[in-house]
Amino acid sequence: MLDQWLPENVSTFGQGVDNLFHAIYWLTLVVFILVIGTLIVFLIKYRHQEGKKADYIEGSTTLEIVWTAATTVIVFVLAMFSYPQWNNIKSPTQFPENPDVVVQVSGKQFNWDMTYPGPDNEFGTDDDLVLENELHVPVNAVVHIRLTSVDVIHSFFVPQLRLKQDALPNRFINVWFEATKAGRYEIPCAELCGFGHSGMLGYLNVHTQADYDAWVQERWP
Amino acid sequence: MHDNEHASHDHEESFIRKYIFSLDHKTIGKQFLIYGLIMFFVGGGLALLFRWQLAYPDQPLPIIGASQQYIDEGEVVTGADRMWERIYESDKEEWLEVSMPSGVITPEFYNMLFTMHATIMVFFVVVPILVGAFGNFLIPLMIGTRDMAFPILNMLSFWLAVLAAIVMVMGFFVPGGHASAGWTGYAPLSSDAQWTGVEWGLNLWAISLLLQGFSSLVGSINYITTIINMRAPGMTFFRMPLVIWSLFIVAILLLLAFPVLSSALALLIFDRLAGTTFFSATAEGGGDPLLWQHLFWFFGHPEVYILILPGMGIASELIPVFSRKPIFGYRSMVYAMIAIAFLGWIVWGHHMFQSGMRSGMGNFFMTTTMLIAVPSAIKTFNWLGTMFRGSIRFTTPMLHGIAFVSMFVIGGLSGIYMANTPVDVYIHDTYFIVAHIHYVVFGGSLFAIFGGIIFWFPKMYGRYMNDALSKIHFWLTFIAFNCTFFPMHILGVGAHMRRIANPTQYEYLQGFEGMNIFITMSAFTLGFAQLILVFNFFWSMYKGKAAEQNPWQVNTLEWEAPTPVPHGNFGQIPTVYRGPYEYSVPGEESDWIPQAEPEHAPATSGD
Amino acid sequence: MAHNNSEVQGRQPLSNARLGILVLLGAETMLFSGLIGTFLVFRVGNVTWPPPSHIGIELPRVVTGINTALLLLSGYTMVQAWRAIQKDRVKQLRNWLLITGALGLLFLGVQGSEWVQLIRNGLTLQSGVYGGIFYVLIGCHAVHVLSAVIWLFIVFGMAMAGRFSATRYVGVDTCTIYWIFVVALWPILYVLVYLS
């Protein structure tokens, strides 16, 4: 039910995130129904009735062990399934190598600066291209982003990619994604960064390969 | 010492000594309670202001907005304006004009509102009531002693808290406005005035929290010493009521956690006022912006358990009493609280999953965080076990206890989503977090507080609170609370970010306007319900039905003391013969045996 | 049998005042942990320490080393004072307290003159995190020494007034505990800040 509110997923690792979301959703739903169900049954069944005394029960070691062990097992199983997903998204050693596109994204109050290295693939040279708030990438291609900020902490968030990463001043953090569907997606800033935080907004343009090539051709003829 | 029998009536105290600068733990406890309730209205009022903005972005506020319009444009729109006109005519408050031109909340002001909402609710409402009020009132009474170990420090603790509150509220009236970097005050946004434009507001925020830190320090030294050293004869550690255990553990957490925040605040103040660069990476020779987050959350996560553990303690009193059964698994309840408090120190990184920490650290913090589900499970199932085969009485305090358990479970389960690193990538900094916060602190802590107030009111003021009003308050609050905060899960799943002043700026959030309006209307209902509580509280203080000494037939020692409790608490310090939860003991005539009832004596009834 | 607070308390191994001070030290430890943690973050985060911009600056290791010895000595004399009152030797108590206080003041004096020197050499609060954390961390300790000295002189005054005996010396006791804490903390800071 909750999951129907998720925006469409358009990244390769997004499905893994969604699967975990669903798994936890069902896990917590079952736990919730069991706990609240038991609670309601107890409240009705053991409500005060004239002439009926409560039982004297101090506890049960067996039961304590059972629910301690059960919760521990559930927690560790859940964790085991989550490590690889997390590493896949955030561990630089596990990023797909040889990215098709590398972009530097820099947050500043209150815009995103997108810097393309140009044909020489090096930042800081003359053929760099800086765009404000518009990020262009091809579909089905591995994109690496060097994320940074010039003032305070911002957070690069693309809901449809299931990707979020804070941008820190004076530090470069690498993130990656591979979009699976062409389109124009919003890049809100997700970390409070001052009075313009609300409305700090960029756009991710995912083009088909042909469109992207045309775009590149136009910029660096 | 020879004056065993020193009771209050033999020396009259002046009004000031008795009600203002009182050394009596009960008076100080009540002072903290009223202080917390007043601040609750300040913090809640701020929430209602920004809820308006979220539902009707950039539309003037009702009443206040109209009066601002009047000031700006010189036109009277409604009758209520006259009142505001009188308030403002003599001296147009500059800050109001800047923050709410024509009565519309600006984004700067919005940031100040939620920053102060959270700061006030956490540091000036929930902690003062749970720890300050219940701690002070209950500890000496429930362990059977005459007062705290250091009464003067105790008074100091309260007045420092008052000073902190004054400094905090003053922040609204300085040029540049109040702190606006969130209650978490992330640097470098907070550490340099150029990023927010806030000068003294944020300094006052930090200074006020430092004062609050001193207040907590003094208080926790007092609690720990009192509980270790001053228990009545026979009151062994494992005969202490669970609420005392929870307050004991919380005092240790406060003692050890708050100084870390103080060190961070001191560094912040140096950065802002003395030109150091601890948190600013861009300056030459500069520091580390993540340092603040580590220090803050190393304090902050234990802090959230400070907010919930006394609530768990209160629930552990209410549920056995009104199920007329011993608490299920007393010792495992104690060990579970100790485990929560201990694990609380090694999970702080779960607030920083997206901050750029190494992914290995993420795995570590995910595992430790989810492990907290284990002691929480023990507690939850033990509360259920306590009701099992009980004889449950649905008094209003019990209703609050049940609400506590069920709402805490919802809040705790939503914590599992966030503890899970891949899912947190998506839901971090969305309304899912806001939903979690309020299910644990309102659904958890505040329901426990309400239950505790109604439960101990007869001992505090010698009267009952009006039950009809209490019941109306409970049901209105319970329903409005869920209507307010449950939909926030949905907003979060839809990636609705927190801390944004105007959701309509985002295309993908267009569909959520209706839900935001619904939430705001529920929030106003929720606020209205709290007026009933406060009215009931003060009305019952003078007009409530007189209560007998032990109206709920409870075993613990506070009910041994006469009502109203005299100075010095007990005529004679009671001796404790058994644990606190001996209800429905087989072969006994009555279904309760007070802790101070000598062995093998026939059980007597209440008064 | 009737009980009151003092009777209840009498059964305990530690009096309220002693226990209270020990609890306070828990908080003090965490305060310093926060600052030491900050220091370590900067120390570990920088390959060269002091950072390149501070190459010319030398912290006075030797003088501070001697100063460290002075402070440790004051710990010893403080314990002597404490021993003396346990044996009811009030005069010895006064003498040892006076020596301890003098050592404490001497320590502060040496530190103060070092700071003056360092500031002249260009190491200030504003010179990056190196200067910043140096003055904040060492300064925080200095404030603690100062309050310990003030406390000590209050105790000394009470000793002059003859308020202590072999059975009543809580004031000396608590002050000793606090003094030992402040003294024991210093070598850690010395090694970290001056020698690392």
Ligand code: HEA
């Ligand atoms: C009283 C306060 C309180 C309490 C008790 C908790 C309890 C928990 N919290 Fe929460 N938390 C906050 C207050 C609190 N929190 C606040 C204020 C914030 C936001 C701060 C900010 O950014 O402004 C926050 C944020 C927060 C985050 C950061 C999210 C983000 O910013 O991205 C995370 C992530 O892991 C988290 C996790 C948890 C977990 C796992 C628990 C656990 O302790 C919950 C354990 C309980 C249960 C699990 C339920 C009972 C158990 C069972 C019924 C057994 C069966 C269960 C299973 C098998 C799973 N919390």
Ligand code: HEA
């Ligand atoms: C103990 C903690 C606590 C409590 C009790 C509450 C109570 C409430 N909170 Fe709060 N909240 C937090 C702690 C708490 N909150 C924290 C920690 C944050 C994070 C902040 C951050 O991001 O930095 C937060 C953030 C937060 C947000 C997100 C803001 C954002 O990110 O943009 C919202 C939004 O709806 C919200 C709403 C509410 C509401 C409607 C209540 C209601 O339950 C309040 C009900 C009570 C009243 C309304 C009082 C009654 C008063 C009257 C009826 C008088 C009316 C007076 C006037 C109008 C002056 N809170």
Ligand code: CUA
């Ligand atoms: Cu940039 Cu928020």
Ligand SMILES: [Cu+2]
């Ligand atoms: Cu946490």
